[in-house]
Amino acid sequence: MKKLLIILVCICVTALAYAQDSLIANINARKSLSLNGRWQYIVDPYETGFYDYRYKELNEKAGDAYWNTDVPKDKTEKKEHGYIDKYSLEVPGDWNHQKTEFLYYEGTIWYKKSFDFHAVDNATKYFLYFGAVNYRADVYLNGKKLGFHIGGFTPFNFEIPASLLKEKGNFLVVKVDNKRGADEVPTLNTDWWNYGGITRDVKLVELPHSFIQDYMIQLKKPVAGKAPAIKPEVSGWVKMRNANAGETITITIPELKFKKQFVATADTTQLNFILPKLQLWSPENPKLYRVIVSTANEKIEDKIGFRTIEALGKHVLLNGKPIFMRGISIHGEIPQDVRRAVGEQDALQLLNQARELGCNMVRLAHYPHDEAMTRLADSLGILVWSEIPVYWTINFGSQAVLNKAKAQLQEMIARDHNRASIIIWSVGNETPISQTRTDFMHSLITRAKELDPTRMVSAALEVNYASLKNVNVVDDPLGQFVDLVAFNEYLGWYGGLPDQCRKTSWSTPYNKPLFVSETGAEGKWGFHADSLTRFDEEFQEWYYKEQVAMLKRMPDNFVGISPWVLNDFRSPKRNNPLYQEGWNRKGLYDDKGHKKKAFYILNAWYNEIKNKAQTN
Structure with missing residues (x-):
């Protein structure tokens, strides 16, 4: 009893x-x-x-x-x-x-x-x-x-x-x-x-008693490797709460003169329709349409962009065409006020800094950011990696912890599954390899694909350093399950000096796109010495020069990078009393908004990549 x-x-x-x-x-x-x-x-x-x-x-x-x-x-x-x-x-x-x-x-x-x-x-x-x-x-x-x-x-x-x-x-x-x-x-x-x-x-x-709880309206995933059809097909669903028998759901897109009705079936009604004369969303043309989902009781309006995204062989294809991601990692923090970021003005500050750097992509680390970030990214045409905080040493053997991670994954996807800017759902960062951990992470990947089959799913993987002579191999067993093989590397900051990059190359056994999800070195704005002095701007500048030279030699499945990090940010792990004082100084902007010398190295490379793409 x-x-x-x-x-x-x-x-x-x-x-x-x-x-x-x-x-x-x-x-x-x-x-x-x-x-x-x-x-x-x-x-x-x-x-x-x-x-x-x-x-x-x-x-x-x-x-x-x-x-x-x-x-x-x-x-x-x-x-x-x-x-x-x-x-x-x-x-x-x-x-x-x-x-x-x-x-x-x-x-x-x-x-x-x-x-x-x-x-x-x-x-x-x-x-x-x-x-x-x-x-x-x-x-x-x-x-x-x-x-x-x-x-x-x-x-x-x-x-x-x-x-x-x-x-x-x-x-x-x-x-x-x-x-x-x-x-x-x-x-x-x-x-x-x-x-x-x-x-x-x-x-x-x-x-009202009967209301629209959720909806997903996205382009149907294309046949592998093919661009969206001339008449793109939209698929999705509308979830009702307390739907009345025979209730009608109407989807309206005024600009396209589109209007179609569906009869509600149970709680979730499947959608499928063609949208002729559709302009596809992209960083160069972040086109959003006013989409209205309505019933007899209510009308919900949204701004939705339509695009396709997939990893195919060595490439990431946006609307059927290869894309290179010029990214940056961002914390949800406003450093000059030493506070958590919230709302549109904060999102505008962070995303405008990324655009000034030359980015077409941001990694929102290491947790879902404020909704204003993803909605503004839609408007500005910035690709987004969105992540749950499965970070470092999670208790991978606990079912209760897995349930918490799945709940956060589901809430992240539910909030943002209509945002065209989001192309990657990430299930974690730098998790140590073991079979228990791989099973845990694989379960999250499977769940993400069940919730949203239209996007790529990834994680920042572990690296097998120098497994071959001067070759670092990204062979984390989780790589077989992700769409994008992403990894963090800090050659020249954690271990050795930046010139170590000169004799280093990278490979992966997986026939998938390769992405550098982090790299960086600390440098305190205004502290100048020489390139061998840790924490000065010159060391960080040298680090980025060597990284860029190495990245130009990457294999042909290299599809992008999101260096660490946009701004300096608070961290209780960083306690050098002269140069850190409770701050991680890997930012390309400092905590007062000053650009460091390394900013201009990355900016120049990103402009070079952008200009080359425009001339091809």
Whole structure:
């Protein structure tokens, strides 16, 4: 009986963990109330508001629980918590940059927002939507727990019982815990700062009883190696919630004078249609169409580009033609403010820096970035590698960890599967080789292809250094499952000096495109000495000169590179007191936006590649 009780408790906890509703797509196109702005907070490193003194989770109605009101019923009631304006934080935003005392804080902070609400006639369902909360979020409304979410960079939503909402004084509380854990994704050890907080938008969304939950509208994958047909075929689906029998779904693309109706079948209705006179999306022509998905109850508008992408033999083909990716890796951080990036203005800063460098591609490392990044990349014509934080030493033997990774993968893809700019879903970075790890990663690759068969799937693989004389071989066994063989290399920074590149060549046993997903060296802007002095600009400049010379000798399946990294970024692993001071200095821009000497080396090579492609 005791064993059965334990099992039932575990089932209940698991059910609550995954009790969130499936993600609602294109949240900005929905009727909603923004809950951004100032939120009051309580710092709770001992989690006093969650556990009693025996370290048992507090009863939902416990007066001492921080998710319940802080207003005493009368002068005799004891309340040991309170929310006041003196202690408030801006949402969206990480807490680390907002208060000096939070610079290195990792732990629990309770956020509280009061709001009024007026129901509309045609809305019968209400959801709380969070763009991202790092890392675990427990969400309570008016003393009732809606659920919790694990994962710091992907969106989630919970349905709100209509009876729970009040016209005045709703009491929304979110327990945010950004402590790192050995069985989390990412795990304990990372080379970036663990910004905590409600880091992206919060919305109260109003929807009809029967509504469009999600949709995917993309060009059908072409026959291998062939360009899209003269009359390109679109395939996809629309997922309804509570669809009425015989309900009609209409797809409209006004510019193409296209309109077609489909009868809803079960929850998910398959789409297939031809789009004549279609302009294909590309970096040179980032054409987006206004696409309207509508039913009798609602109308959702989106801007969608249409293109095909595939890895075939030695090449990556965009719209059937080989492409070389002039990339850069980017952290979701605004270095001059020492904060997590959020919103369109931040995305514009980062992507404009990449364009100034000469890039047509960015690797968004090492986690899904704010949605503004991928939507702006669509508009600007920048190819995107999007990644989940399966990083370094994840617990590859744990099914629970695999489930967390799959959940983040699914949320990343669900949010962005209509973004033309995204051509690569990445399932991880620099994971150490073992059969257990390969099985773990293969499972993620399989899942990514099930969720989205139209894009390439990859990961930053391990390298077998000097397995042959002066030849480094990318033979990571995971290479047999990815579409693009990508690898990180730092010849001349980690081990040896940059001139080591002169006698080095690269190969892979896989008949697939080869991509350098990272390379770089540290250099502090304004520190000048000579090319042999570590951390000065001249060393970093020399490093890039030698790298470029080596990359020009790469085999003919070499299809691109995303050096590490666009900007200097915070990292608690980088503690040289003169040159790092808690910053990784591999950026081509420093933390104040200055270009380093290495910037001009890479920029010149990228311009050379671009000009050569235009003349061919």
